[in-house]
Amino acid sequence: MATPQPAQRVDLRDLYRVIRWFISIRWVATIGVPLTLVTAQFILKIELAYPALYGTAGFLGMINLVYSLLHWRNADRHWTVNHYTALFHVQILVDYLVLLLLVYFSGFLENPFIYFFVFHVLLTSFIFPPAIMWMYVVGLMMLIAAVTSAECLGWVPHFTLSDVSLVSYCSNALPRSAGLCATLAISAYLITSIRLRIEAKGRAIEIELNRYKNLDRIKSNFILQVTHELRGPIAAVSGYHDMILRGITGEIGDKTASSLQKAERRTTNLLTIIDEMIDYAYMRSESESRYRWTEIQVDRSLTEMVDKHLTHAQGRRISIQVDCEPGLTIQSNRDLFDITLGNLINNAIKYSPADTTITVSAHRDGEDIKLQVSDQGYGIEADQLEQIFEEFYRTRHARELERDGTGLGLPIVKRAVESLGGRIRVYSEVNRGTRFDIWLPRDEQHQDSVEERDIETHSHH
Numbered sequence: 001m002a003t004p005q006p007a008q009r010v011d012l013r014d015l016y017r018v019i020r021w022f023i024s025i026r027w028v029a030t031i032g033v034p035l036t037l038v039t040a041q042f043i044l045k046i047e048l049a050y051p052a053l054y055g056t057a058g059f060l061g062m063i064n065l066v067y068s069l070l071h072w073r074n075a076d077r078h079w080t081v082n083h084y085t086a087l088f089h090v091q092i093l094v095d096y097l098v099l100l101l102l103v104y105f106s107g108f109l110e111n112p113f114i115y116f117f118v119f120h121v122l123l124t125s126f127i128f129p130p131a132i133m134w135m136y137v138v139g140l141m142m143l144i145a146a147v148t149s150a151e152c153l154g155w156v157p158h159f160t161l162s163d164v165s166l167v168s169y170c171s172n173a174l175p176r177s178a179g180l181c182a183t184l185a186i187s188a189y190l191i192t193s194i195r196l197r198i199e200a201k202g203r204a205i206e207i208e209l210n211r212y213k214n215l216d217r218i219k220s221n222f223i224l225q226v227t228h229e230l231r232g233p234i235a236a237v238s239g240y241h242d243m244i245l246r247g248i249t250g251e252i253g254d255k256t257a258s259s260l261q262k263a264e265r266r267t268t269n270l271l272t273i274i275d276e277m278i279d280y281a282y283m284r285s286e287s288e289s290r291y292r293w294t295e296i297q298v299d300r301s302l303t304e305m306v307d308k309h310l311t312h313a314q315g316r317r318i319s320i321q322v323d324c325e326p327g328l329t330i331q332s333n334r335d336l337f338d339i340t341l342g343n344l345i346n347n348a349i350k351y352s353p354a355d356t357t358i359t360v361s362a363h364r365d366g367e368d369i370k371l372q373v374s375d376q377g378y379g380i381e382a383d384q385l386e387q388i389f390e391e392f393y394r395t396r397h398a399r400e401l402e403r404d405g406t407g408l409g410l411p412i413v414k415r416a417v418e419s420l421g422g423r424i425r426v427y428s429e430v431n432r433g434t435r436f437d438i439w440l441p442r443d444e445q446h447q448d449s450v451e452e453r454d455i456e457t458h459s460h461h
């Protein structure tokens with residue numbers, strides 16, 4: 001999580017964007033200025049210092065070409081914020097000079113285009129901290145005052161736009177320059193205060209978001225602790241059930257055995273639920289970067305995982321087949337890999353009738369491996385297929401079949417697969433079976449970016 005940006009810092013992306021923007025605006029000016037000049041010279045037939053004006057426009061085009069080349073060559077390279085900031089300051093100063101020359105040679109305060117200075121003030125206030133922006137604004141005001149004074153004192157010639165005498169130009173100079181300066185100052189003030197307000201809001205939101213994330217982490221850790229505490233005693237109870245059932249503690253009658261078997265089934269279900277909650281809380285409290293990556297022998301992992309579920313499956317007269325490409329290995333996280341496979345196999349057993357087969361397979365698929373867990377079970381209705389990955393969601397049918405269940409299994413699988421950089425798809429047909437396809441990158445380098453991860457659901461009807 002990025003820490004909130006202090007208001008004083010210049011953001012490289014903003015700067016980069018504004019520079020590109022300025023370059024485009026300057027290209028418009030490079031074409032627009034000569035066009036305006038041609039119109040003034042040949043159509044409106046206004047007397048102006050044309051050589052100086054065309055020269056300035058040419059200079060603008062040339063310098064903008066230099067900026068474009070610099071910008072284009074150094075984009076995404078080793079230029080830092082400081083380089084860009086320096087380049088931007090140079091650009092602003094040169095722009096001021098160019099605009100000043102253009103309006104100076106075409107009437108200065110008489111020329112309405114002198115208000116174009118406002119654009120620069122607006123854009124610089126987006127980028128720079130208020131102090132620097134005000135320096136520019138005050139500098140600009142002083143420059144305008146200096147040129148006006150020099151014109152009226154006769155130190156530099158005044159190039160009139162509308163044939164007014166110097167006396168009448170100078171008698172209007174004070175209100176005109178005051179109006180211009182006030183416009184510059186007000187624009188700067190407005191933009192700066194809007195920007196500071198937006199930034200303050202952004203920071204407040206970020207702080208709030210971090211607070212919620214923290215609370216969420218605390219909650220997950222709490223669940224993790226509580227479920228861990230619960231697991232120990234319940235596992236012990238299950239162990240004692242087992243001992244009594246095996247007759248280790250002495251002979252027991254059939255009735256006792258039958259009741260105890262029921263108790264044991266419920267205890268095992270409870271343990272499964274607790275394990276799911278532990279996995280879920282673990283996934284929520286752990287950040288992806290903390291997962292350890294190791295080499296996994298897919299063949300062995302699959303067989304081990306199937307063996308773990310064999311008693312459960314046999315108890316329901318369900319057989320499990322493993323079909324794995326020999327020698328297949330992936331770089332992945334063992335915990336997440338096991339959680340994924342374990343949950344899918346467990347679901348396949350839970351939601352299949354007796355005398356059916358579950359197939360677990362793994363094959364190479366380009367840079368990925370493709371894992372498949374398919375069953376010949378009850379299937380999932382098409383309209384519920386989207387929801388099964390949601391937390392605590394259980395289908396109606398599932399609730400009827402299995403009283404105990406959390407609806408956390410598939411959300412855990414989804415998170416695990418995402419953390420491993422993979423993707424998951426489900427295909428299902430009611431009363432025919434369900435198949436989960438998972439693609440996992442074979443090594444860390446080929447992990448997809450977050451944007452590309454997806455879940456797809458498919459149903460055959």
Ligand code: ADP
Pocket residue numbers: 347348350351375377378379380388393394395396397398399404405406407408409410411434
């Ligand atoms: P739980 O199994 O605890 O209900 P899950 O998150 O593992 O929760 O699964 C969500 C729902 O998806 C289940 O309630 C069930 O309806 C459905 N489901 C998952 N796997 C299968 C499957 N192999 N066959 C049929 N339905 C399934």
